[in-house]
Amino acid sequence: MYGYTAAIKDISVKELGYDAAVIGGGAAGMAAALEFEAEGFTCAIIEREDHLGGILMQCIHNGFGLHEFSEELTGPEFAERFIERVIKSKIAVYLNTTVTRFTPLKELYCVSPSGAIKIKCRVAVLAMGCRERNRGNVRIPGSRPAGIFTAGLAQRLVNIEGYIPGKEAVIIGSGDIGLIMARRMSWAGCKVKAVVEIMPYPAGLTRNIVQCLNDFNIPLYLSSQTTGIFGNDRVEGIEVTPMENGVLAQEKSFRIDCDTVLLSVGLIPENELSKTAGIELNNVTNGPVVDSTLMTNMDGVFACGNVLHVHDLVDWVCEESRRTGRHAVQWLRGDRPLLQIRARAGSNVRYVNPTRIAPDRENHIYLRSMIVKNDAVMEIRLDNRVIRSKKERHVQPSEMINFKLSPKDFEGIEANSDSVLEFVIK
Ligand SMILES: Cc1cc2nc3c(=O)[nH]c(=O)nc-3n(C[C@H](O)[C@H](O)[C@H](O)COP(=O)(O)OP(=O)(O)OC[C@H]3O[C@@H](n4cnc5c(N)ncnc54)[C@H](O)[C@@H]3O)c2cc1C
Structure with a gap:
């Protein structure tokens, strides 16, 4: 025992x-890091994969960059534009290096090909992305045969490993990754028989419903629950039961034969490091709670991208991450907002980020609706008084709403540290 301990000390x-x-070298991490570099601060990116770019590198479809570059790019093309800038900069990049522990003293314990590394920093940016929810998270009954994949894993198998996971597939959940995989699997020669969605509306972007399902005649069953998976060695089929008024209409259950099931049932911010460091998490987004400068409850620790809340577009990830970098630079220079007031989601709003707003600064707000509605109105209320209302042509949970609140919105209004800003959709 003594010898063993002594060996570890050595x-x-x-x-x-x-x-x-x-932490993390995806779009978020690179966009944030470039801001430190631009302002002359030393910076390191720690990435567990052998390349920068994150999830973008397996997204070989186009549709990236319309806002950021006014061009339609594939995921790797989008990533490449940031990677080139990082490589040309003085940013230190540690690849194949996993941060295994992050402490409140802003120490990163890492495992790298050259051994263990400890990195100390004055500010840390969490940019670890998100992970996919799996069968265990959604509790689908039935047997446990081979042939069940998360959609992102299937995407990696097809686009990077060159392996098609099956011949006849059903996709459970209508999130964007599932929709994109419906099209990708069809192109690869697999028959995609259906997409089954428990909610009465799709979880993915409208453009993906049109381009990935309608254009391929793939049926989408809304308000339908997957109530069974059959098969011994390999998947043989699934049972689908329609929901009527929130109740399963069991007499209307039907079976779809297939050899492959892809799950596209949501993403969760990668928050293990945040949890162990004691960072407060938002129980709706599952990402850290952040203030108006996107700083967590831990002084000098910021978060951006999918680790903060799951984004639909990489363009918004980059916008948010650049801003995070700039806020962190201001923090390094000792610049703090004068006052921060609490922001909360009111009726029909699922969440609002950040949850603190600084009336003396420009604030960029992201929120998600809980309802599907045309000609909606979003009201912003400060202590129950409407300070701004904004028309929204169409709102739906899958499409993030983002807008700015500036000092002008607070002109002539008394706000103090007990004030509450509420966001409501009508
Ligand atoms: C299938 C799919 C299709 C998409 N389609 C579109 C589209 O058409 N248009 C569009 O605009 N957007 C699309 N998106 C969204 C967009 O690609 C993402 O929102 C964005 O790339 C996320 O960037 P990120 O940096 O936050 O996360 P990621 O890209 O996931 O990067 C996080 C990085 O952190 C690293 N990491 C995690 N933990 C650690 C650790 N402990 N130590 C070291 N490194 C760590 C990971 O390896 C990873 O590289 C799509 C996303 C997916 C998944």
Whole structure:
């Protein structure tokens, strides 16, 4: 026992220091890191994969970058534009390096090909992306045969490993990854028999419903629950039961034969490191709670991209992450907002991010609706008084709403640290 402990003590850990350390080298991490570099602060990106770019590298379809570059790019093309800038910069990039522990003292314990590393920093940016929910998360009954994949895993198999997971597939859940995979699997020669969605409306973007399902005549069953998966060694089929007034209409259950099931049932921010560091998490988004500067409850620790809340478009990820980098630079320079007031989701709003607003600064707000509605109105109320209302031609849960609130919106209005800003959709 003594010898074993002594051996551990002998292992040397390389210690490094930077002004800023960014965990994750996807779009969010790279966009944030470039802001530190631009302002002359030293910065490191720590990425567990052998390349930068994150999830973008397996998204070979187009549709990326319409806002960021006014061009339609594939995921790898979009990533490449950031990767080139990072490579040309002085940013230190640690690839194949996983952060296994992050402490409130802003120390990152990492495992790298050259051994253990400890990185100390003055500010840290969490940019670890998100992970897919799986069968266990949604509790689908039935047997446990081979042939059940998450949609993102199937995407990696088809686009990167060159392997088609099956011949006849059903996709459970209508999130964007599932819709994109319906089209990708069809192109690869697989018959996609249906997409089954428990909610009365699709979970993915309208453009993906049109381009990935309608154009391929793939039926979408809304208000329908998957009530069974059959098969011994390999999937043989699933049972679908329509929901009527929120109740399963069991007499209307039907079976779809297939050898493959892809799950597209939501994404969850990758929050294990945040949890163990003691960072407060938002129980709706599952990402960290952040203030108007996108700083978590831990001083000098910021979050952006999918680890903060799941975004539909990488363009918004980059916008948010650049802003996070700029806020972190201001923090390094000792610049803090004068006052921050609490922001909360009111009726028909699922969540609002950030949950603190600084009336003396420009605030960029992201929120998601809980309802599907045409000609909706969003009201912003400060202590129950409407300070702004905004027309929305169409709202739906899958499409994030984003807008700015500036000091002008608060002109002539008394706000104090007990004030509450509420966002409501009517
Ligand atoms: C299938 C799919 C289709 C999409 N289609 C579109 C589209 O058509 N248009 C569009 O605009 N957007 C699309 N998106 C969304 C967009 O690609 C993402 O929102 C965006 O790329 C997320 O960036 P991120 O940096 O937050 O996360 P990620 O890209 O996931 O990056 C996070 C990085 O952190 C690393 N990491 C995590 N934990 C650790 C750790 N402990 N140590 C070290 N590194 C770590 C990961 O390896 C990863 O590289 C799509 C997304 C998916 C999944």
